[in-house]
Amino acid sequence: MSTTTPHQDAGAAHEPAKGTAAKLAAAWAFVGIPLAYGVFETARKAAALFTG
Amino acid sequence: MSPLTFLDKEHSVAAPGYSRWLVPPAALAIHLCIGQVYALSVFKTPLVERFDTSETAIAIVFSIAIVMLGLSAAFGGKWMERNGPRKAMFLSAVCFSSGLLIGALGVATDQLWLLYFGYGVVGGIGLGIGYISPVSTLIKWFPDRPGLATGMAIMGFGGGAFIASALSARLLSGYSSLPADAVPTDAIVPAFVTLGLGYLVFMMFGVFTVRVPPAGWAPPGWTPKEDHGNKMMTTANVSADNALKTRQFWFLWTVLFCNVTAGIGILEQAAPMIRDFFPGEVTAATAAGFVGLLSLFNMAGRFLWSSTSDVIGRKPTYMIYLGVGAVLFFFLATAGNTAVPVFVLLACVIISFYGGGFATIPAYLKDMFGAFQVGAIHGRLLTAWSAAGVAGPLIVNVITDGQRDSGVEGAAAYRPSLLVMVALLVVGFVANLLVRPVSDEHHEPADDAVYPAPGDDAARRGARQPAATTTTAAPTTTTTTTEARR
Numbered sequence: 001m002s003t004t005t006p007h008q009d010a011g012a013a014h015e016p017a018k019g020t021a022a023k024l025a026a027a028w029a030f031v032g033i034p035l036a037y038g039v040f041e042t043a044r045k046a047a048a049l050f051t052g
Numbered sequence: 053m054s055p056l057t058f059l060d061k062e063h064s065v066a067a068p069g070y071s072r073w074l075v076p077p078a079a080l081a082i083h084l085c086i087g088q089v090y091a092l093s094v095f096k097t098p099l100v101e102r103f104d105t106s107e108t109a110i111a112i113v114f115s116i117a118i119v120m121l122g123l124s125a126a127f128g129g130k131w132m133e134r135n136g137p138r139k140a141m142f143l144s145a146v147c148f149s150s151g152l153l154i155g156a157l158g159v160a161t162d163q164l165w166l167l168y169f170g171y172g173v174v175g176g177i178g179l180g181i182g183y184i185s186p187v188s189t190l191i192k193w194f195p196d197r198p199g200l201a202t203g204m205a206i207m208g209f210g211g212g213a214f215i216a217s218a219l220s221a222r223l224l225s226g227y228s229s230l231p232a233d234a235v236p237t238d239a240i241v242p243a244f245v246t247l248g249l250g251y252l253v254f255m256m257f258g259v260f261t262v263r264v265p266p267a268g269w270a271p272p273g274w275t276p277k278e279d280h281g282n283k284m285m286t287t288a289n290v291s292a293d294n295a296l297k298t299r300q301f302w303f304l305w306t307v308l309f310c311n312v313t314a315g316i317g318i319l320e321q322a323a324p325m326i327r328d329f330f331p332g333e334v335t336a337a338t339a340a341g342f343v344g345l346l347s348l349f350n351m352a353g354r355f356l357w358s359s360t361s362d363v364i365g366r367k368p369t370y371m372i373y374l375g376v377g378a379v380l381f382f383f384l385a386t387a388g389n390t391a392v393p394v395f396v397l398l399a400c401v402i403i404s405f406y407g408g409g410f411a412t413i414p415a416y417l418k419d420m421f422g423a424f425q426v427g428a429i430h431g432r433l434l435t436a437w438s439a440a441g442v443a444g445p446l447i448v449n450v451i452t453d454g455q456r457d458s459g460v461e462g463a464a465a466y467r468p469s470l471l472v473m474v475a476l477l478v479v480g481f482v483a484n485l486l487v488r489p490v491s492d493e494h495h496e497p498a499d500d501a502v503y504p505a506p507g508d509d510a511a512r513r514g515a516r517q518p519a520a521t522t523t524t525a526a527p528t529t530t531t532t533t534t535e536a537r538r
Contacts, residue, residue: 017069027077030257031084031208038214039351042344049341049396 059259061136066263072193072271074261079186079205081258082141085251086148086182087212089117089175094220095240102237103164113155113172120176122438125184129428130292132181137189137262144182145255151175152248156241182255183209183434187414188427192265195423196274198415199366203358206411210351220247284367284487288495289424292432300420300490301433303483308413309436309443310480311373314381314473315350315406316444318399321452321466322346326396329389329463342396349400350407357408358415366416370484373405373412378477385470389463410437420490447472 057063066072092114099110132140154170157163186205194201223243228236295301318325323339334342361369380398388395413433418426451469 017067017071020069020071024071024073027074027257027261031077031080034215034254035080035084035208035211038211038216038218039348041218042214042347046341046344046348048337049345051341 056142059136059139059142061134061139061264064136064138064262064264065266066269070263072265075186075190075193075263076201076204078141078258078261079190080208080211081261082144082182082185082255083205083208084212084215085255086144086179087209087214088216088220088247088251089114089121089179090210090213091216091220092117092171094217094224095243098224098235098237098240099159099167101235102159102240103162105164109164113167116168116172117151117176117179118441119438120173121179121183122435124177124180125431125434126180127431128177128181129184129431130425132185132431133188133292133425133428136264137185138259140181140185141255141259141262144178144185145252145259146178148175148178148182148255149248149252151178152244152251156244156248159244160241180431180434184427184431186258186262187430188423188425189262189264191414191418191423191426192269194271195418196271197359197362198418199358199361199369199412200355202414203355203411206358206414207351207354207407209410210347210354210407214347214351216247223247283489284365285419286422286489286495288490288492289422290420290429290490290494291496292425292428294494294496295421295425295429296432298421298490298494300487301429303487304413304416304420305433305436306483307370307374307480307487308409308433309440310476310483311370311377311406311409312437312440313444313447314377314477315403315409316440317448317469317473318402319346319350319406320445321448322399325466326392326399328461328465329395330392331462333392342399345396346399346403349404353404353407354411357404358411361408361412361415366412366419367484367487369408369412370416371481373409374477374481374484377402377405378474378481381470381474381477385467385474388470420487422496424496 096107096110099113100107103109128140151171151174154174155167156170158166158168158170187202190201190205191198220243223246224236224239225232227239227242227246228234230236230238290298322343323336326339326342327334327336357369357373380402384395384398384402388398414426414430417429417433421429448466448469451472452465455465455468
């Protein structure tokens, strides 16, 4: 009986490939920067609630 | 070979070393763009001036887009499940971008119907397919934290409106050669074209980044919760067609409908409502700030509450949204006018529940129906959103206008409609209480894996997954766990 499961095979995907950290940083920055810009602009508008 | 074969599900399987944390940014790339639809109001006045027509005629563009969102999500879900997220995201990007470009052509040629067709119909299809495109994939990558994963993506839909609102205003003022105090009618076309092309590029990042997990993939060390006695999290699967035949689907439809109707009722009336609650005390600028604050809570609620549902469970989370929500609505109706901070606090928490309701529902569906066709089931459930989009504003406007016609003014004019929302939330609360695990008769055959191989229709037809030969003690697929239960 085989002791290797498909999950363990697929588990190779758990070993991060070379450059994964850089890819992750770039991907999150790509979506995070515009989102932060949008949130900042909205927060600026919302500040009017507290400043009158 | 077609150059577009890279879009096929078979060609988007993750290679070894792929990090699942790349999937949320891919999903966000889609949702941050299609969230633009909620910022369409920035173009409202310029479009009214440009076409020399009524506000209602321009508001129809938004209505068509939302109706098409619901229809394409409902009817495109199974196609999306068959063809995978990459093809769906590509279709969404092409439709949404084309919608803006066709809309620009309509504006340039003074053809309002072309704007309806472009932004409304074509763009609306992009909205619906784009909204559901990453959900199923995220759930399959994050079976351990589905609420967190879908919360991140659906948060992007709210965040997309922030980006588009600020960006569109800048584009309109930047492209316009008219005086600063004039309505920038000359800038609509270049702004639409810029947004259309920009969004196409941005969404393509999602297309190229997204991957589906290999067959049988599961996070290291993760086992389905059912094995720990949580019967509200199935490891079986229900098809999209069968889901419609279950009471659970319609209870959840009611839950979403009630939660969204109540939330939209406030969102749609937020600015005039706070001014009517505090006449002379709240200026137009302050009211606009209140609307902005609500948007932030709407977005934050999507992420925070949905993530929390992974810890406390989906049913208790909706008990909070609907039960605590009903209590807060009651206080808003009866004591909301005591002080501005009280009103703002109550409204912000309520709106965070509204956002949370949207973001948590895919994970609830996964708990009830499994991951097999959860994207398609989610698409069909979104018809509740479309219905609530009509019901929410209608309830508030009709009842409040009726009150005013009777001479009731200020906060008192809103009280009956807010109490109707309390009743609606109670109905939703009861519907949530009635949600029970789906009966075995609706389950797919046990041979179907939770994570079927891409394009693996053979698996659906009964070909046994190799997981059946596993010797591992940790069951990580339906095949193994279902058999273990027998």
